[in-house]
Amino acid sequence: MRRVPENPAAQAAFLARNAVDCLPEGELARRLGEGRPLRVKLGIDPTAPDIHLGHTVVLQKLREFQDLGHQVVLIVGDYTGRVGDPSGRSKTRPVLSGEEIDANADTFARQAGKVLDMDRVEVRRNSEWLDMKMEELFGLARTTTVAQLLERDDFANRWAAREPISVLELLYPLMQGYDSVAVQADVELGGTDQKFNLLLGRDIQREYGQREQIVLTTPILAGIDGVQKMSKSLGNHIGVTEPPEEIYGKTLRIPDDALPTWYGLLLGSEPPADLGPRDAKRALARALVTRFWDEASAHAAEAHFDRVFVAHEIPDDVPEVDVPADGGGPLHLPAVLRTLFGLSTSEARRLIAQGGVKVDGEPIAELDVAPDAVDGRVIQVGKRRFARVKLV
RNA sequence: GGGGGGAUACCCGAGCGGUCAAAGGGGACGGGCUGUAAACCCGUUGGCUCAGCCUUCGCAGGUUCGAAUCCUGCUCCCACCA
Numbered sequence: 001m002r003r004v005p006e007n008p009a010a011q012a013a014f015l016a017r018n019a020v021d022c023l024p025e026g027e028l029a030r031r032l033g034e035g036r037p038l039r040v041k042l043g044i045d046p047t048a049p050d051i052h053l054g055h056t057v058v059l060q061k062l063r064e065f066q067d068l069g070h071q072v073v074l075i076v077g078d079y080t081g082r083v084g085d086p087s088g089r090s091k092t093r094p095v096l097s098g099e100e101i102d103a104n105a106d107t108f109a110r111q112a113g114k115v116l117d118m119d120r121v122e123v124r125r126n127s128e129w130l131d132m133k134m135e136e137l138f139g140l141a142r143t144t145t146v147a148q149l150l151e152r153d154d155f156a157n158r159w160a161a162r163e164p165i166s167v168l169e170l171l172y173p174l175m176q177g178y179d180s181v182a183v184q185a186d187v188e189l190g191g192t193d194q195k196f197n198l199l200l201g202r203d204i205q206r207e208y209g210q211r212e213q214i215v216l217t218t219p220i221l222a223g224i225d226g227v228q229k230m231s232k233s234l235g236n237h238i239g240v241t242e243p244p245e246e247i248y249g250k251t252l253r254i255p256d257d258a259l260p261t262w263y264g265l266l267l268g269s270e271p272p273a274d275l276g277p278r279d280a281k282r283a284l285a286r287a288l289v290t291r292f293w294d295e296a297s298a299h300a301a302e303a304h305f306d307r308v309f310v311a312h313e314i315p316d317d318v319p320e321v322d323v324p325a326d327g328g329g330p331l332h333l334p335a336v337l338r339t340l341f342g343l344s345t346s347e348a349r350r351l352i353a354q355g356g357v358k359v360d361g362e363p364i365a366e367l368d369v370a371p372d373a374v375d376g377r378v379i380q381v382g383k384r385r386f387a388r389v390k391l392v
Numbered sequence: 393g394g395g396g397g398g399a400u401a402c403c404c405g406a407g408c409g410g411u412c413a414a415a416g417g418g419g420a421c422g423g424g425c426u427g428u429a430a431a432c433c434c435g436u437u438g439g440c441u442c443a444g445c446c447u448u449c450g451c452a453g454g455u456u457c458g459a460a461u462c463c464u465g466c467u468c469c470c471a472c473c474a
Binding site: 162163164224225226235249250251252253254255256257258276277278279281282305308309310332344345346347349350351353354355356357367381382383384 | 420427430437470
């Protein structure tokens with residue numbers, strides 16, 4: 001554990017050191033000075049349960065609060081999840097069944113355990129209080145004006161672009177704010193994209209006669225494309241439970257100029273000055289695999305990478321796949337590729353024509369192959385897909 | 393309630409009677425190169441028994457030798473005025 005300062009002001013400075021906002025000014029230090037465990041809230045959406053590196057930035061901050069003896073409150077948005085945070089213009093979200101939400105919440109809790117001490121986390125679902133009477137909803141809806149809501153960037157942009165905004169989406173920030181009321185949050189964390197919602201939570205708490213929460217935002221981690229926010233739906237994420245080789249390889253795929261941010265947000269340091277981009281990236285990749293797996297896995301992942309992508313050799317753990325021998329006659333290679341990798345005939349033909357299919361490292365151009373030419377051999381598609389054929 | 397705009401391949405988006413399996417971009421994939429699964433360059437991107445055939449342009453009909461393109465009726469979506 002990191003060494004942490006004793007007095008409130010220094011603690012507040014420590015907690016806010018890598019935050020974007022910590023509002024209002026000075027309030028965190030004041031409240032820390034009360035000498036009681038603060039209730040620190042984070043809301044999560046159970047639609048996409050897998051935790052990726054982007055989540056770990058804010059989770060790490062929660063962990064710091066936890067280590068200082070404060071109470072972390074994780075809110076599973078089983079109700080708000082049905083609405084969908086309006087950020088971005090994602091389409092209406094599918095309504096999740098109770099079982100799906102349960103499963104997702106469990107997954108999230110388990111994965112969050114890679115960063116948080118889950119034994120000391122209070123997990124709540126916002127259906128506990130959001131499944132309210134219409135009359136209570138009226139009360140909540142009265143707290144905020146449409147003009148206030150339209151100030152939010154997402155809404156303002158969509159409004160300006162004449163894109164649709166549903167009333168339900170407008171309600172989302174209110175519901176999130178009410179979560180803060182329900183759990184009596186002292187602090188709410190979120191990425192900078194959450195700033196509006198977090199601040200509105202303060203207004204709503206005030207309306208309900210509560211002290212306003214402190215708002216603490218963390219920077220948004222870009223995805224492996226180095227441009228857009230890391231998110232599972234954009235497919236530019238690295239999940240904390242992904243296999244070591246994936247975490248390692250994907251990390252090496254980030255653009256060089258994303259290195260300083262990744263180091264800063266994930267390791268809390270700058271890229272080593274004495275290393276070039278490649279080696280700095282490798283060091284980062286090792287550190288991440290070590291964090292979510294262990295050091296041995298990190299070295300194994302690096303060895304795997306060197307073997308497959310640098311030396312262009314076949315990995316040693318190629319899965320063996322049964323392929324129907326089909327009576328012993330010549331095999332139609334596209335059909336074999338369908339069995340091995342689930343490719344369509346057309347895809348397979350294209351890949352063969354482009355020289356992307358190799359048998360034991362040698363490109364192959366024929367569509368029909370003798371059984372002996374593939375049985376027991378490794379077929380490779382592109383750089384990353386391998387399978388050993390076993391005729392049955 | 394009123395007049396208007398729209399629904400095209402993974403996404404965005406052109407096309408507005410034949411030369412359309414459908415421009416362009418993004419993404420993805422393959423190849424080259426390389427310090428990387430980076431950047432850059434080239435290529436591919438509906439399916440199949442693949443020099444040919446089959447099915448696609450919201451849905452259902454119709455006009456035509458021929459329709460993504462024209463007509464009719466549905467369905468859904470959007471912004472606007474009230």
